Amino acid sequence: LPASELTKYCLTFLGHEVLMFEALREAMIEEMTLDPTVCMIGEDVGDYGGSYKVSKGLSEMFGDLRVLDTPIAENSFTGMGIGAAMKGLRPVVEGMNMGFLLLAYNQISNNCGMLPYTSGGQFKIPIVIRGPGGVGRQLGAEHSQRLESYFQSIPGIQMVACSTPYNAKGLLKAAIRSDNPVVLFEHVLLYNLKEKIPDEEYICCLEEAEMVRPGSQLTILTYSRMRYHVMQAVKTLVNKGYDPEVIDIRSLKPFDLHTIGNSIKKTHRVLIVEECMRTGGIGASLRSAIIDNFWDELDARPVCLSSQDVPTPYAATLEDATVVQPAQIVAAVEEICQS
Amino acid sequence: MQAVTREEALELYEDMILGRNFEDMCAQMYYRGKMFGFVHLYNGQEAVSTGFIKQLNQPDCVVSTYRDHVHALSKGVPARAVMAELFGKATGCCRGQGGSMHMFSEPHNLLGGFAFIGEGIPVATGAAFAAKYRHEVLKQSSPDGLDVTLAFFGDGTCNNGQFFECLNMAQLWKLPIIFVVENNLWAIGMSHLRSTSDPEIWKKGPAFGMPGVHVDGMDVLKVREVAKEAIDRARRGEGPTLVECETYRFRGHSLADPDELRRPDEKSHYAARDPITSLKKYIIEQNLASEAELKNIEKKIDDVVEEAVEFADASPLPPRSQLLENVFADPKGFGIGPDGKYRCEDPKFTQGTAQV
Numbered sequence: 001l002p003a004s005e006l007t008k009y010c011l012t013f014l015g016h017e018v019l020m021f022e023a024l025r026e027a028m029i030e031e032m033t034l035d036p037t038v039c040m041i042g043e044d045v046g047d048y049g050g051s052y053k054v055s056k057g058l059s060e061m062f063g064d065l066r067v068l069d070t071p072i073a074e075n076s077f078t079g080m081g082i083g084a085a086m087k088g089l090r091p092v093v094e095g096m097n098m099g100f101l102l103l104a105y106n107q108i109s110n111n112c113g114m115l116p117y118t119s120g121g122q123f124k125i126p127i128v129i130r131g132p133g134g135v136g137r138q139l140g141a142e143h144s145q146r147l148e149s150y151f152q153s154i155p156g157i158q159m160v161a162c163s164t165p166y167n168a169k170g171l172l173k174a175a176i177r178s179d180n181p182v183v184l185f186e187h188v189l190l191y192n193l194k195e196k197i198p199d200e201e202y203i204c205c206l207e208e209a210e211m212v213r214p215g216s217q218l219t220i221l222t223y224s225r226m227r228y229h230v231m232q233a234v235k236t237l238v239n240k241g242y243d244p245e246v247i248d249i250r251s252l253k254p255f256d257l258h259t260i261g262n263s264i265k266k267t268h269r270v271l272i273v274e275e276c277m278r279t280g281g282i283g284a285s286l287r288s289a290i291i292d293n294f295w296d297e298l299d300a301r302p303v304c305l306s307s308q309d310v311p312t313p314y315a316a317t318l319e320d321a322t323v324v325q326p327a328q329i330v331a332a333v334e335e336i337c338q339s
Numbered sequence: 340m341q342a343v344t345r346e347e348a349l350e351l352y353e354d355m356i357l358g359r360n361f362e363d364m365c366a367q368m369y370y371r372g373k374m375f376g377f378v379h380l381y382n383g384q385e386a387v388s389t390g391f392i393k394q395l396n397q398p399d400c401v402v403s404t405y406r407d408h409v410h411a412l413s414k415g416v417p418a419r420a421v422m423a424e425l426f427g428k429a430t431g432c433c434r435g436q437g438g439s440m441h442m443f444s445e446p447h448n449l450l451g452g453f454a455f456i457g458e459g460i461p462v463a464t465g466a467a468f469a470a471k472y473r474h475e476v477l478k479q480s481s482p483d484g485l486d487v488t489l490a491f492f493g494d495g496t497c498n499n500g501q502f503f504e505c506l507n508m509a510q511l512w513k514l515p516i517i518f519v520v521e522n523n524l525w526a527i528g529m530s531h532l533r534s535t536s537d538p539e540i541w542k543k544g545p546a547f548g549m550p551g552v553h554v555d556g557m558d559v560l561k562v563r564e565v566a567k568e569a570i571d572r573a574r575r576g577e578g579p580t581l582v583e584c585e586t587y588r589f590r591g592h593s594l595a596d597p598d599e600l601r602r603p604d605e606k607s608h609y610a611a612r613d614p615i616t617s618l619k620k621y622i623i624e625q626n627l628a629s630e631a632e633l634k635n636i637e638k639k640i641d642d643v644v645e646e647a648v649e650f651a652d653a654s655p656l657p658p659r660s661q662l663l664e665n666v667f668a669d670p671k672g673f674g675i676g677p678d679g680k681y682r683c684e685d686p687k688f689t690q691g692t693a694q695v
Contacts, residue, residue, distance in 0.1 A: 016458020036477055065475055071511070076461040076504035086450055087400070091470060106458055106501075115451065119443035120434030121665035123450070156666050179668035 015198050016193040021191040023165035024054045024130075024282070025210060027172035028092065030201065032062055035090065038176055039066045044092030044130075051096050052132060052191050075177035076131065078104035081090040082111045085127040090176060098133030098185065099145040112181040113156035128175040130184035134225055134275055135323050138165050138189065140313035144319075148185050148252050149281040160206055161185040161224045165195040167250060170204025178206060185252070187225045209256035218269035218336055221260060221286060223249045226273045226324060232328035242272075252282050255289055262295075263288065269336050273324055278306040300339045303332055343560060345627045350620060351559050352633060354393055355385040355615050356640045358409035359420055359636035360429040362590075364644050365408065365425060369594050373652070374425045375551025378439045381409040383557075383589035386614035387521050388413045390562025391489055394570050398481070400448040400470075402463035405440035406521075406588075407452045410491055416444045422647040435657045436665065456492060456526075457499035460518070463490035464505045467516035467579075474576075484574030485515040492519075497540045506547040506581065513578035517569045518544075520583045521556065527592040528600045543583030556584030557612040560621070587612075 018026065019107035032038045039062075049056035059067035070077040074095065081091035097099040101108065108129065115123055135144040148159055156166055158180050162168035168186065177184035212227065213234060216330055222230045227248050234244055245263050249255065268289055274283040283304040291301050305324045312322055362380040369378055373500030374684070381388065384406075392401060392413035401411040412423050416432055424431025425439055432444050433452075442452040450466055453459035470486040473479045496502055497520060509516050520540050524531045531536050544551025550572075554565045562584060569580035589608035622628050 039472065039476075063476070065472060065512075071504070071507055073504035073508065076464065076501050076508060079458065079461020079501070080465035080468055080505075080508065081404075083450065083462035083467075085465070086462065086468045086471040087469035089469050107461060108456060110453075110455060110458055111462060115443075116668060117665045118433060118437040118441040119445070119451070119665075120432065120436050122433070122443050122445040124668035128670070145591070158667075 001291065005021040008198060015196045017196050018165050019079060020165045020168050020186075020193045021053050023169040023195075024172055025056060025058070026185070027169040027176070027278040028055060028058060029061065031173055032058070035176075037088060038090045039068065039084075040092045040094065041068045041070060041077055041193065043070055043072060043096045045094050050094065050273040054094070054276045061155070067221075073259070074100050074103040075107055079111060079117060081127050082125055085125045085181075085315055086115065086123045090126045092106055092128045092130060092176060095129065097143050098131045098147040098190075099142055100167065101129065101131065101147060102150070103147075103241060105150070107119045108157070108183075109154045117156060119283065119323040124179045125181045126179045127181045128172070128184060129181070130175075130186060132186045134185075134187040134189065134321065135312050136188040136305070136315055138314055139312075140314050140317055143188075144312035145193065145279065146276045146307070148183075149276040151183055152253055152282060152285060156181065157253065158182045158183065158206060158251055161252055162221060163187070163190065163227045163248055165193060165222050166197050167204050167210060170202055171206065171250070174203045174206045177203070182206065185224060189225055196258030199210040201285070204250075207251045207254060207256055209259040210248040211245075211259070213246040215243040215267070217247070217267060218271060218333060219260070219263040219267045220244050220271045220273060220333070221249050222246065223252065224275060225280070226275050229324060229326050230273050230329055233333070235337075236326070236330050237333055249286070249328050253284040255286060257289060257293055260290070261280050261294055262296050264294045268297055270302040271299065271329070271332055271336055272302065272304040272308050273329055274304065275323055276306055277309045279309050281306050300336050303336055305329065305332055343563070343627075348618070348622050348627045349632070349636065350393060351389050351563070352615075353411055353636050353681050354389040355559065355618065356411055356637055357418065357643065358385040358388060359615060360588045360644045361408060361412060361421070361647070362642050364648060366590070366594060368425070368648065374439070375427070376438060377405065377566075377593050377595065378425070379406040379593045380590045381406055381571045381588070383609065383613070384521055384523065384586045385409060386559035386562050387491070387519065387584045387586055390559045391517075391566040394469040394563065394566050395487065395489070396483065398448065400450050400463070400466040401491070402450045402459045402488065403442070403452060403491045404456055404459060404493065404496070405452070405454050406493075407440070407442045411442040411444065411447075411449055411452075411472070414444070414447045414449050414588055416442065416447050416449060416645050417512065418647040419650040420444070422651040426651040427656065428651055428656070429653040429657040429661065430650070434661065434665070456496040457501035460490050460492060460496070460501050460505045463488045464509055464514060464515055467509065467514035468512065470515050471512065471576075478539060486575055487570050488516045489520050490516060491521060493526060494520065494522040494524065494531040494540065495529065495534070496520075498535055499544065506543065506549070510547045510549045513576060515573035515576070516579045517566075518579060518581045520581070521586050522583055523586050523588045524605075525588070525601065527596065530600075536655070539583075541581060541583040541628065542653055549579045549581055551583070553583045556586030557609065557614050557617065559614050559618055563671075575623045576693065605684045689692065
């Protein structure tokens with residue numbers, strides 16, 4: 001691929017405003033234009049333009065074979081993407097909802113994760129698996145899942161979560177260019193976020209965390225939608241005189257322990273805010289990694305705020321109670337800072 | 340029956356002898372403690388592997404199941420590489436990391452080797468999709484037509500969802516794939532007739548709009564004829580074919596299977612139809628070669644298999660340092676940096692706690 005002139009992370013004075021789904025779409029168009037082996041596979045990605053409009057217009061631009069509308073057969077079309085990747089293509093497989101990819105678990109775990117290894121390095125699988133997950137607005141339990149916690153143990157895959165139009169575009173481009181299988185987690189509620197992004201081409205590093213708000217008092221680690229609950233809580237906290245450092249970890253596997261570690265060495269206190277359930281989530285693994293690596297730096301127990309271990313209920317009041325809300329984040333910060 | 344030339348007949352014979360002798364050697368080595376785990380032998384089914392795979396060119400792909408040693412050999416993977424892999428040595432085709440059920444060879448376009456039944460079929464469908472994509476999108480054409488993919492699997496797999504999902508997609512997009520069912524009537528101890536509402540598997544092809552063919556899988560010449568037609572169809576872009584090969588495994592499901600459920604009269608019925616014996620008889624009756632020539636081939640193959648064992652024995656075991664290699668595409672590092680290029684190496688990448 002031609003090395004593009006890449007960018008400074010600050011937004012340029014020019015630039016254009018996009019919604020999150022448009023940013024993802026731009027990434028797809030740019031990469032599919034640059035590299036004819038990049039293609040898209042998924043349900044309703046072609047004629048329908050994608051359930052969340054990420055591939056709107058793409059099949060007209062690139063044709064029916066490059067933007068492939070599949071029958072409803074997640075396991076098989078994900079496996080098809082894997083076979084195609086082994087034979088030189090760079091597919092982007094869309095799960096209409098990440099939850100549907102539970103049906104593709106066989107292929108994602110056994111083939112995506114394992115084939116480069118069991119083949120002794122003979123085959124690589126440059127596939128991107130992306131789609132929206134997370135708790136939405138009363139979508140019901142099955143459409144509100146957090147697949148990142150189920151996939152995280154699979155050796156051989158990389159996982160990233162985007163949270164802004166800027167990092168969505170940058171991460172998707174990087175994921176497509178990576179020779180590793182990358183799972184990109186989008187969030188159902190974030191597709192209409194608006195942001196100004198650079199006109200010039202840019203890429204985000206897949207393994208790097210994003211500094212959202214530098215601070216000195218404690219480190220808040222979060223990702224995806226919870227970033228916004230955290231920032232809402234931060235407004236309240238700042239008014240109360242606190243100075244939290246907020247990091248969007250972005251890379252769910254592997255963790256960017258360099259950025260995270262530097263922060264902990266500065267603040268000595270950690271709060272993790274995640275949308276995964278309490279048991280076995282990303283937060284659980286992250287807390288474990290922090291204790292392993294930065295125990296001596298900690299002045300307080302690392303706290304992890306997670307969702308309740310319940311299937312997400314339909315009723316709004318109950319649904320609100322399953323995920324972490326800003327008020328809980330404020331309370332947790334206050335408690336950590338006072339201990 | 341189309342005529343087969345002397346060269347072709349001898350090639351078929353040699354390939355089947357290689358398959359048979361290799362598998363017999365595997366059994367010996369297993370019981371001598373040189374080979375471990377689950378080993379599934381192909382004895383009796385050689386006509387299917389030879390009949391199909393010998394029609395392929397190098398760019399064509401083969402996807403198999405755990406019963407994959409002979410598919411690997413037919414596709415051209417050297418016997419020593421397969422044996423070394425089975426012994427778990429670093430010189431194995433997968434560096435000892437795959438084992439019996441995960442044979443891969445990129446230069447021979449052998450895309451696995453899969454332990455869970457059915458999970459290779461979508462991969463084969465993807466390889467066929469890539470062949471069509473190369474032709475239509477990348478405009479890379481070969482005078483032979485589309486590259487073909489063969490997916491081998493058993494009767495048990497034909498009740499699995501992935502089978503049906505892929506029949507649908509392959510026909511929908513007219514992919515250059517042939518679904519080769521090795522119906523040996525048994526899925527470990529589950530008889531095909533006890534597990535399948537309509538046991539005639541070839542009929543499931545037309546249900547999806549593709550031709551379904553039933554062939555005597557113990558007769559390599561018949562398999563070869565059916566294979567040739569299906570492969571030509573696929574190369575011309577006319578789409579997939581479902582071929583049901585009636586075949587039989589002479590040994591148990593794996594070397595751990597006591598094989599007590601199958602009746603002796605069933606076993607002897609198929610033993611009488613041994614594909615190697617049949618072809619030998621045919622070659623001699625048709626005066627394509629003499630007994631002595633065939634004996635020479637058998638001797639030659641004996642040597643090949645012996646050499647493979649010696650090579651595997653002499654090869655080193657993989658060192659500890661190999662453990663974390665190949666988990667990711669870039670064995671030492673990972674990822675794309677801000678400049679769009681690969682980042683510098685980080686040996687801890689595969690531990691999941693890399694310092695970036």
